[in-house]
Amino acid sequence: MLDLSAMAGYLPEFVEGFIITAQVSIISIIGSFIVGLMVALARVSTNKIFNFISLIYVDLFRNIPFIVLIFFGYYGLPEIGIYINAFWTGCLVLSIAVGAYVGETIRAGILGIDKGIVEAARSFGFSKLKLYRKIILPISLTVSVRPLGSVFINLILTTSILSTITLNELTGVSKVIASNTFRPFEVYVFLVLLYGALTFVISGLITLWHKRLNRYLEEGV
Amino acid sequence: MIKIKALHKNFGNLEVLRGVNISINHGEVVSILGGSGSGKSTLIRCINGLEKVTSGSITVDEYDVADKKQLLNVRKKCSTVFQQFDLYPHLSVLDNITLAPINVLGEKKIEANKVGLKLLESVGILEKANNYPAQLSGGEKQRAGICRALAMKPDYLLLDEVTSSLDPEMTAEVLGILKNLSGKGITMIFVTHEIEFAREISNRIVFLDEGVILKDLSKEHFFSAEGGCLEPRIKKFLSKMDKNNG
Amino acid sequence: MGYNNEGFSIYDLQLLIEGLGVSVWIFLVSTIIGLLLGCFIGLVRFYRIPILAQVLMVLSEFLKNSPVLVQLFLVYFGIPALFAIDISPFQAAVITLSGNTASFVAIIVISSIEAIDKRQLDAARSFAFSEVQIMKCVIFPQSLSLAMPLLVSLAINQLQVTSLISVIGVVDITRVGDIINQRTFEPFIVWPIIGLTYFILAKVIATVGSLLEEKYSAYRMVNKL
Ligand SMILES: Nc1ncnc2c1ncn2[C@@H]1O[C@H](COP(=O)(O)OP(=O)(O)OP(=O)(O)O)[C@@H](O)[C@H]1O
Numbered sequence: 001m002l003d004l005s006a007m008a009g010y011l012p013e014f015v016e017g018f019i020i021t022a023q024v025s026i027i028s029i030i031g032s033f034i035v036g037l038m039v040a041l042a043r044v045s046t047n048k049i050f051n052f053i054s055l056i057y058v059d060l061f062r063n064i065p066f067i068v069l070i071f072f073g074y075y076g077l078p079e080i081g082i083y084i085n086a087f088w089t090g091c092l093v094l095s096i097a098v099g100a101y102v103g104e105t106i107r108a109g110i111l112g113i114d115k116g117i118v119e120a121a122r123s124f125g126f127s128k129l130k131l132y133r134k135i136i137l138p139i140s141l142t143v144s145v146r147p148l149g150s151v152f153i154n155l156i157l158t159t160s161i162l163s164t165i166t167l168n169e170l171t172g173v174s175k176v177i178a179s180n181t182f183r184p185f186e187v188y189v190f191l192v193l194l195y196g197a198l199t200f201v202i203s204g205l206i207t208l209w210h211k212r213l214n215r216y217l218e219e220g221v
Numbered sequence: 222m223i224k225i226k227a228l229h230k231n232f233g234n235l236e237v238l239r240g241v242n243i244s245i246n247h248g249e250v251v252s253i254l255g256g257s258g259s260g261k262s263t264l265i266r267c268i269n270g271l272e273k274v275t276s277g278s279i280t281v282d283e284y285d286v287a288d289k290k291q292l293l294n295v296r297k298k299c300s301t302v303f304q305q306f307d308l309y310p311h312l313s314v315l316d317n318i319t320l321a322p323i324n325v326l327g328e329k330k331i332e333a334n335k336v337g338l339k340l341l342e343s344v345g346i347l348e349k350a351n352n353y354p355a356q357l358s359g360g361e362k363q364r365a366g367i368c369r370a371l372a373m374k375p376d377y378l379l380l381d382e383v384t385s386s387l388d389p390e391m392t393a394e395v396l397g398i399l400k401n402l403s404g405k406g407i408t409m410i411f412v413t414h415e416i417e418f419a420r421e422i423s424n425r426i427v428f429l430d431e432g433v434i435l436k437d438l439s440k441e442h443f444f445s446a447e448g449g450c451l452e453p454r455i456k457k458f459l460s461k462m463d464k465n466n467g
Numbered sequence: 468m469g470y471n472n473e474g475f476s477i478y479d480l481q482l483l484i485e486g487l488g489v490s491v492w493i494f495l496v497s498t499i500i501g502l503l504l505g506c507f508i509g510l511v512r513f514y515r516i517p518i519l520a521q522v523l524m525v526l527s528e529f530l531k532n533s534p535v536l537v538q539l540f541l542v543y544f545g546i547p548a549l550f551a552i553d554i555s556p557f558q559a560a561v562i563t564l565s566g567n568t569a570s571f572v573a574i575i576v577i578s579s580i581e582a583i584d585k586r587q588l589d590a591a592r593s594f595a596f597s598e599v600q601i602m603k604c605v606i607f608p609q610s611l612s613l614a615m616p617l618l619v620s621l622a623i624n625q626l627q628v629t630s631l632i633s634v635i636g637v638v639d640i641t642r643v644g645d646i647i648n649q650r651t652f653e654p655f656i657v658w659p660i661i662g663l664t665y666f667i668l669a670k671v672i673a674t675v676g677s678l679l680e681e682k683y684s685a686y687r688m689v690n691k692l
């Protein structure tokens with residue numbers, strides 16, 4: 001029957017795994033955001049070459065499973081002389097792969113902007129760079145908080161796959177604990193609940209943040 | 222015959238119908254008038270069982286609306302035409318009309334199509350038979366809605382403000398069709414704000430006010446000086462309607 | 468072993484094709500089961516069947532909000548340990564992926580039913596249709612049309628998710644890639660080929676999907692007046 005006591009002794013390991021998951025997640029969220037921002041700008045730019053490259057980028061990375069990408073990175077990077085550990089390989093590949101999703105989300109936000117606002121800003125003599133920095137990006141990021149949030153929640157769930165390249169994040173340590181305690185059911189149920197609680201809390205916070213940032217949109221309704 | 226006895230209908234604490242008694246005989250054309258929120262739509266929806274009555278009874282011929290099995294028979298006898306048309310958007314006009322005859326009455330598709338096309342011809346939109354509702358104008362949609370109701374060969378036709386989402390020109394089209402129907406022995410109960418039209422085609426006027434029937438008179442009587450017109454509430458209502466209609 | 472590059476052989480191609488077959492087969496089986504199960508969950512929740520609706524909702528929330536890899540471990544390692552039964556990697560893969568797909572399908576089912584104008588349902592009721600007939604003749608065709616684009620992108624996503632079953636030892640294309648990579652040490656040849664295979668499969672699903680979308684949405688594509 002269910003027996004949780006065996007797991008209790010492994011709390012420090014769980015915490016360690018959790019910290020690694022959190023670190024990878026935070027670094028990759030930042031990394032994928034930067035990648036995504038560039039992808040989005042390239043996608044909406046008037047430069048044909050940028051358009052084409054970013055389109056291919058998005059199409060490729062959204063249609064190839066993450067585990068294939070991570071194996072490619074893990075075994076491939078040393079071949080070309082880049083020696084980084086599993087942790088940084090994970091951060092790198094996550095940033096590149098999730099960047100494609102982030103890019104599409106930000107792009108949708110940019111395309112959704114009222115053309116009138118852009119025209120108005122142009123008529124005030126905004127330069128293109130200023131137009132993006134002061135008007136287009138702030139607006140599109142504000143309306144994209146929630147969709148970006150679900151992309152990042154997905155990223156957090158995806159970090160579990162880094163256990164396959166020997167990273168002892170939450171899922172990795174759980175595998176060890178499951179085989180040490182001979183209690184895989186309890187360990188993995190606990191893990192499902194933990195990830196579930198984590199995403200629940202984060203998506204709740206994101207919703208609140210989204211509402212706060214977008215409250216001026218609701219006023220007219 | 223439709224018999225409604227001591228009908229009460231509440232939505233939560235809101236008493237919408239407060240003791241409605243009425244019987245409607247075969248072949249009658251009854252207009253139901255009344256201010257906004259007086260409970261007209263609710264009354265119609267109670268008759269075809271779309272709303273559950275709070276107390277009282279409704280029978281249509283030998284069938285009791287409150288009985289789940291008999292309700293299906295009631296619904297086969299009464300067809301409804303809706304204010305917002307409520308056609309099925311995924312079906313062609315002809316399929317909209319034949320869906321119930323085929324699935325509910327068990328008619329053969331060929332037969333049902335024949336009847337449907339004839340009905341469409343009679344309302345002047347035969348050429349729209351294979352179009353989707355989204356491709357029709359409001360007036361055409363409502364004509365299709367009337368065909369859909371008639372395809373069930375109903376004994377009773379319930380019409381709830383069937384022209385109030387239409388512009389005047391389309392309203393005239395639809396009213397013309399209803400007028401043609403009114404002579405054919407089909408029992409019609411319609412809620413309307415078109416006073417002139419009610420005067421023209423109905424033989425009985427029921428005035429509903431805050432969930433009770435204020436007047437239930439023959440048309441001649443209702444519009445005569447000593448009939449309903451002088452009742453202050455009705456007078457107010459009628460004058461308002463006249464203003465609205467032009 | 469493994470330090471000398473043994474090179475590719477014709478058997479690698481055979482292995483790849485077998486792996487492809489396994490991936491496609493598991494994808495199809497789990498998608499079909501997931502669709503049926505998801506429709507069931509969706510309907511139970513739409514008709515608000517007491518207790519069952521709540522239980523299924525909580526369950527599918529956890530399936531949606533935890534890593535599929537962990538779910539796979541739970542089914543493959545956890546369930547046999549608790550109930551003392553045998554589950555093969557293949558069975559574990561089908562059970563997990565079906566359940567995961569179902570929890571997403573359920574959401575799509577509910578939202579595409581709820582997107583339908585309720586007045587039409589009243590109209591159908593007033594014409595003496597039974598609730599089952601209304602589901603079949605009025606709700607289902609329209610919901611299918613609304614759901615189709617969502618189901619197609621779900622399918623493309625679930626194809627990628629199948630790659631995780633390699634971790635519990637199912638020899639799918641990803642596992643084949645891993646095997647060949649371990650032997651040949653040619654990651655720059657192996658993984659692009661595996662990646663491209665998934666890419667092409669995704670495009671096949673997208674193409675079939677857009678044909679289906681067109682087929683079921685004719686009525687929404689007409690020129691509105
Ligand atoms: N489903 C419902 N739930 C709660 N209240 C309702 C519901 N349907 C109707 N009502 C209320 O019942 C009252 C009567 O509504 P009903 O639609 O029958 O009026 P009506 O006479 O048809 O008015 P109108 O001329 O505007 O169509 C209104 O106050 C309305 O708000």
Ligand SMILES: [Mg+2]
Pocket residue numbers: 261262263381382
């Ligand atoms: Mg009304």
